[in-house]
Amino acid sequence: MVAGKLTIVQILPELDEGGVEGETFDLAVYLAAHGHRSIVISGGGRLVAQLEQAGCVHITWPHIGEKSVRCLPYISKLRSLLIAEQVDVLHLRSRLPAWVGYLAWKLLPTSERPALITTFHGFHSINFYSAIMTKGERVVAVSEIIKKHILDNYRVDPQIISLIYGGFDSRAFSPDAVSVDRIRQLHNRWLTGHEGRPVIILPGRFTQLKGQDVLIESLALIKDREFVCLLVGDTEEHPAFTQKLRDQIQLYGLEDKVLLAGHCSDMPAALLLADIVVSASSTRPEAFGKVAIEAMAMGKPIIATAHGGSLETVMPGKTGWLVPPLDARAMAEAISEALSDPLTAEKMGRQGQAWVNTHFTAQIMCEKTVALYYEARQEKRR
16 A cells, blocks of 8 residues: 555445445545545446546445345455455445445454444435444535434434535536537437427436426426426336336326436436426435536526425525425426526526535545545544
């Protein structure tokens, strides 16, 4: 290990799309770019190739996020890896891998244990299983509301909790970084025949939690208006829910107005197609919510549900709209307002861009996390 540089291991179930995956990826790449040894353990996924190209080490452990006995051998395997790699910091980001990591860490002699960091990425069910995310020597909360959730429901010393907001990659999520050709490719793929219509985009996994069904219901209330809505996300991950959305679109006669766009690997270009971006998380709030900040980074007004991290990232009346969760009528009213006054919507987009570039970049997130790593390691040496 080079003096002053760290060896970091992050563990999570998979490296596909999502807030946990995105933050892990951004931090891992930042670490490698700054000369640290950056190791990520996961079950694999779309982001692995990019991670390795950036100089990180990825170790594939199938079933690392699975609640089964197949995870048990990874405890001793991880213990050996922590010793062999002389790991300085073990960063646990999800519950099942956190149990594996914590037990491996406990098996080491106290003097040989790396600093243990856990990040609370979500509103987990409150029980013994979820409490593992509070077992870090330092605990990261990704928003104020998550910090409050931890303190309200678990016995944790407030002094060990660090608030570190998630962030977006400002090099990728910048209008100036997206070529006209990239935008044209997505336009031709999704919007041929819909020219001239305002575009509404909801990016996110096709699950009940993301609220695509609520958005469709809201659009049915204003179906006489001109618009086209793109639901961007993997249609094959949860086929039953995807079919529910298709049935709902057909029921409301929105086949020409609501399109299931499928997975997109170029979200900056996709967001530039939008006039309005929606984050409709419904039955459970987002702990932080990257859709909102990425939309604002691309200069787009955001309509988000008024719970969870959106209360901290979206400024109603300045960068977008906040509507009550599961309230299709309120969402329809916000969309109508945005469609009726495009100049104000564009102004909100510009204000949002300035706001998130000051407060919510991946650079800020990474710098604060690395500072925490050094602080935690120094505490162990006392």
